[in-house]
Structures are given as structure tokens and as C-alpha cells.
Amino acid sequence: MLSGTAEYALRAVVCLARQPEQKPVRASDLASSIDVPRNYLGKILHDLVRAGILKSTRGKHGGFQLALPPAQLPLLQVVSLYDQIGEQRRCLLGRPECSDRDPCPVHSRWKACAEEVARFFRDTTVGDVLAGGRLGSGPVDLGPCG
Amino acid sequence: MLSGTAEYALRAVVCLARQPEQKPVRASDLASSIDVPRNYLGKILHDLVRAGILKSTRGKHGGFQLALPPAQLPLLQVVSLYDQIGEQRRCLLGRPECSDRDPCPVHSRWKACAEEVARFFRDTTVGDVLAGGRLGSGPVDLGPCG
DNA sequence: CGATATTATCATAAAGATGTCATGAATATA
DNA sequence: TATATTCATGACATCTTTATGATAATATCG
Numbered sequence: 233m234l235s236g237t238a239e240y241a242l243r244a245v246v247c248l249a250r251q252p253e254q255k256p257v258r259a260s261d262l263a264s265s266i267d268v269p270r271n272y273l274g275k276i277l278h279d280l281v282r283a284g285i286l287k288s289t290r291g292k293h294g295g296f297q298l299a300l301p302p303a304q305l306p307l308l309q310v311v312s313l314y315d316q317i318g319e320q321r322r323c324l325l326g327r328p329e330c331s332d333r334d335p336c337p338v339h340s341r342w343k344a345c346a347e348e349v350a351r352f353f354r355d356t357t358v359g360d361v362l363a364g365g366r367l368g369s370g371p372v373d374l375g376p377c378g
Numbered sequence: 379m380l381s382g383t384a385e386y387a388l389r390a391v392v393c394l395a396r397q398p399e400q401k402p403v404r405a406s407d408l409a410s411s412i413d414v415p416r417n418y419l420g421k422i423l424h425d426l427v428r429a430g431i432l433k434s435t436r437g438k439h440g441g442f443q444l445a446l447p448p449a450q451l452p453l454l455q456v457v458s459l460y461d462q463i464g465e466q467r468r469c470l471l472g473r474p475e476c477s478d479r480d481p482c483p484v485h486s487r488w489k490a491c492a493e494e495v496a497r498f499f500r501d502t503t504v505g506d507v508l509a510g511g512r513l514g515s516g517p518v519d520l521g522p523c524g
Numbered sequence: 525c526g527a528t529a530t531t532a533t534c535a536t537a538a539a540g541a542t543g544t545c546a547t548g549a550a551t552a553t554a
Numbered sequence: 555t556a557t558a559t560t561c562a563t564g565a566c567a568t569c570t571t572t573a574t575g576a577t578a579a580t581a582t583c584g
Contacts, residue, residue, distance in 0.1 A: 233379070233492065234470070236542075243472045258560070266472060272543050278562065291551025294560045324380070325507070326389045326412060337507045345498045346379065352491045361471070361483045382572070404530070418573050424532065436531045437581025 233349075238314035240268045241276050245285065245310050249302040249358045256288075256295030279313055303359030311353055318350025379495070384460035386414045387422050391431065391456050395448040395504045402434070402441030429459055449505030457499055464496025 234242075243266040251257060259277055263270040277296050280286040287299045298305070311317055321343070323330030330336050332343075380388075389412040397403060405423055409416040423442050426432040433445045444451070457463055467489070469476030476482050478489075 233467075233495075239468075239470070239472060242470065246471055256560095260560095269543055271545070274561075275543090275563095281561090288561060289551080290549080290559085290561045292553070292559045294551070296561090321379075322385075324385070324388065325392055326385060337509065338502060341498060341502065345495050348494055349379075349491050352487060356484060356487065363483070402530095406530095415573060417575070420531075421533095421573090427531090434531060435581080436529085436579075438529045438583070440530045440581070442531090 234311060235314050237276060238311045240266075240273065241280060241310050241313065242307060243268065244273065244277060244296075245280065245298070245305070245358055246361055248286065248296060248298050249305075249362055251297075254297065256293065256297050258295040262296065280310070283309075283313055285310060298358075301359070302362055303357050305358045306354055307356050307358065307361075308350075308353035310358075317353050318346055321346045380457060381460050383422060384457045386412075386419065387426060387456050387459065388453060389414065390419065390423060390442075391426065391444070391451070391504055392507055394432065394442060394444050395451075395508055397443075400443065402439065402443050404441040408442065425459055426456070429455075431456060444504075447505070448508055449503050451504045452500055453502050453504065453507075454496075454499035456504075463499050464492055467492045 244262055247262060247266050248257060259274050260270055262268075262277070263273045266273075268276075277286060277288070281288045281296070281299075284299055285305065286296045288294070288296050308317060323336055324338055324342050325336045327336050330339055332339070390408055393408060393412050394403060405420050406416055408414075408423070409419045412419075414422075423432060423434070427434045427442070427445075430445055431451065432442045434440070434442050454463060469482055470484055470488050471482045473482050476485055478485070
């Protein structure tokens with residue numbers, strides 16, 4: 233359902249959001265914590281910085297932090313950097329035009345499915361994820377995050 | 379949501395199901411009708427034959443036909459040749475184990491989404507698609523099918 | 525049988541996603 | 555200022571998906 237990269241990004245963001253301290257987390261610590269290849273994660277983190285989701289600081293004691301409160305960060309904002317969720321849904325049967333006014337036979341049922349998925353990512357924030365607890369063993373230094 | 383190949387397969391099956399006559403349809407006719415690359419479609423059709431979804435006949439007047447009644451062919455049977463739908467859903471947050479008994483914060487909501495999608499593909503048959511009509515201009519010889 | 529039409533199969537290419545590596549740029553600290 | 559540490563960036567490697575092309579196998583028909 234999600235590309236691997238989008239899932240990596242989601243894990244990283246959630247893990248950063250779980251850090252109790254406001255200190256930046258290094259890419260390599262994050263990588264080993266959420267079990268994503270170090271160098272590849274570097275690129276993803278950079279994407280997230282450019283998207284305004286993370287802040288980065290360089291040099292000693294540098295690393296990555298969330299750039300905004302978790303409650304204001306829908307999962308869709310992370311995921312949509314890599315996957316198209318919901319926005320423009322292609323016709324399942326390949327019709328060039330498929331709309332409410334000119335629907336294919338499965339249009340309404342498929343639309344309902346796709347919109348439920350889109351709604352999930354749009355309405356669930358990173359804050360919601362944190363509120364649930366039960367994520368793992370906690371902050372990055374103490375073990376796995378995802 | 380679906381891989382390109384799975385969508386191609388779906389289009390091909392639906393188009394074949396719409397043929398009024400029981401004559402086989404050539405791969406090349408099908409390809410131009412549903413706008414899928416000729417050679418690639420050949421491979422996909424072959425997959426569908428091996429899966430028991432289509433029958434093929436070689437030589438003059440050969441081609442492909444459905445191997446079973448459309449009403450007995452859930453979309454999932456076609457799509458699952460290429461994509462994993464629902465069956466084993468990974469944890470969105472990357473937790474190695476994520477179940478009803480040991481759920482991550484988004485488990486239940488995400489499960490509901492994923493299961494609705496799975497249900498759609500499991501419960502919708504090619505027959506249902508035909509029943510709806512409105513697919514295009516009809517049989518392969520008369521124009522596009524998808 | 526011989527010619528033609530069609531699918532079956534295999535080798536390979538092109539493109540995209542994923543992953544690695546080396547080097548540059550910025551920052552903190554001594 | 556010098557050095558170590560960290561992110562930033564771009565080149566490259568690998569794997570999967572998508573796509574193409576050539577040849578073999580099989581069926582029809584004169």
C-alpha cells in the first residue's frame with residue numbers, strides 16, 4: 233500500500249516525535265533505531281527537511297528534529313512526498329475519464345475505498361500516533377522506536 | 379494503489395469478458411483496444427493463462443478467452459497475481475509484530491482501511507463489472523474497451 | 525506438406541526505486 | 555584558527571518493474 237521509502241519516512245518522523253528531549257538526533261542513531269539503511273535514511277531526512285517537516289543542525293551535537301508540533305502534522309504530509317494517496321485516483325479499469333458524472337461500473341465502490349484510505353492519512357496526525365503509546369521501547373537511546 | 383501490471387491484467391480480463399462472441403481475441407487486438415504495450419501484454423496474458431483465468435488457442439483464429447464465468451471471477455484473483463492486497467499487512471510504523479493483541483497506535487484504524495480495500499477486491503467479480511455497463515464502446519472490434 | 529498466423533518462451537533493454545560511497549559545507553569546541 | 559563532527563550533495567551500484575525483440579512451438583488451411 234505504501235512504498236518502502238514512505239514507510240521509512242513515517243517511521244523516522246514518528247521516532248523523532250517520540251524523543252522527550254529537544255536535542256537533535258543524529259541520522260546514524262535514528263537509522264539504527266528504526267532499522268533503515270544509514271545512507272538512504274540520510275536522503276529521506278533531507279527530503280523531510282526541504283519539505284519543512286524536520287529541522288536539521290550540523291556539526292557536533294547536530295541532527296534532526298521535528299519542525300512543528302506533532303498534532304499539526306498529518307501522516308499524509310509525510311507520505312505524500314513519495315506516494316500519491318487519494319488525490320487523483322486513476323480509474324481502476326483504465327478509462328481515460330472516470331468521474332461521478334461519467335462513472336465506470338466500479339467507480340462509486342472504488343471511490344469509497346480510496347477515499348477511506350485518503351481520509352485515514354489526512355485525519356491521522358503524528359500526535360495521534362503518540363497519544364496511543366504502545367509504540368516500542370521509547371526514546372532512541374533506549375532501544376528501537378518503531 | 380495497484381501496480382501498473384495488475385491494472386493492465388484487470389483491463390484485459392474485463393475487456394475479454396465483454397466480448398459477446400465466444401471467439402478468441404488476439405493479443406494484438408486486445409493490446410490496441412486497451413492501450414497496453416503489445417509484447418508486455420503478451421506476457422501478462424500468459425500469466426493469466428497459467429493462473430487458469432484465461433484459455434489460449436494458437437494458430438489462425440487463435441487468441442485468448444475467459445476460462446470461467448465472469449461472475450465466478452473476483453477481481454482479487456486477477457490482481458493478486460501481481461500485488462499483495464490485504465493478505466499480510468505490514469505495520470504502518472514498522473513494528474515487527476503488530477496484531478490485535480499487541481497493536482500499534484494506529485493498528486485498528488489502519489486495519490479497517492486495509493480490510494475495506496481487500497474486501498472490495500474479494501467481493502467484486504468481473505461479472506459485477508459487466509452488470510454495471512458504461513464501460514466504453516463495447517466489443518474489441520468496435521473500439522476501446524477500457 | 526508448406527505457408528501463414530498465432531501464442532510460448534527466452535534474452536535483453538530501459539526506467540524507477542532502493543541503497544552505497546565519497547566528498548563538500550557548516551558548526552561546535554578546544 | 556584548527557579539528558572533529560555532523561548534515562548536504564552528487565555520483566554510482568543494485569534490484570525490481572516495465573517493456574521490447576527474436577525465436578520456437580503449435581494450429582489452420584490451401
